[in-house]
Amino acid sequence: MLLVECLMMIVATMVPNLLMGIITGAGIQGMMILSAGFFRLPDDLAPVFWKYPMYHVSFHKYALQGLYKNEFHGLMFPEYEGGPKVNGDMLLKDLLQVEMGYSKWVDLGIIFGMVLVYRVILFCIIKTTEKVKPIIRAILFSAT
Known part of the structure; x- marks a missing residue:
C-alpha cells in the first residue's frame, strides 16, 4: 500500500x-502487474521490454514471490493417484518459476527499499518543481 501511495x-x-x-497511475500499475508474474510466468515474458526493465522494477513481483514462498516453502503435498510426493520448493521452482536464491524476508526488504527510493524520488521531484516553476512562469510572462 505504501508503494502504490508513493507511486501515485x-x-x-x-x-x-x-x-x-488517475489514468496515468492506473496505466503504470497495469503494466507492472502484467509483468510481475500474475498473468504470465517470468520465462514466458518477452525479454526486451517486459522481462528486463519491467519485471525487475515491478514491486508486484517481489510481493507475489514473497507470498508464494511464504505459502509453499517447506511443504510436502501428498501423493496423488500413486505418483510421488510433491515438494513445495519444487513447485515454486518448476511450476511457478519463483527465484529461490533468497528468502521471503529479502523480498520484503526489497519492497521497503523501494518505498524509500520512491519517497526520495518524490522529494527530488517536489524540490525541482519548486525551483523550476517560478523560472518557467517568469519566462512565460516576460514573453507576453
Whole structure:
C-alpha cells in the first residue's frame, strides 16, 4: 500500500490534471502487474521490454514471490493417484518459476527499499518543481 501511495504521489506531482493522473497511475500499475508474474510466468515474458526493465522494477513481483514462498516453502503435498510426493520448493521452482536464491524476508526488504527510493524520488521531484516553476512562469510572462 505504501508503494502504490508513493507511486501515485509521484504521478500526481508530474501530471497537471486529476483525471490524467488517475489514468496515468492506473496505466503504470497495469503494466507492472502484467509483468510481475500474475498473468504470465517470468520465462514466458518477452525479454526486451517486459522481462528486463519491467519485471525487475515491478514491486508486484517481489510481493507475489514473497507470498508464494511464504505459502509453499517447506511443504510436502501428498501423493496423488500413486505418483510421488510433491515438494513445495519444487513447485515454486518448476511450476511457478519463483527465484529461490533468497528468502521471503529479502523480498520484503526489497519492497521497503523501494518505498524509500520512491519517497526520495518524490522529494527530488517536489524540490525541482519548486525551483523550476517560478523560472518557467517568469519566462512565460516576460514573453507576453
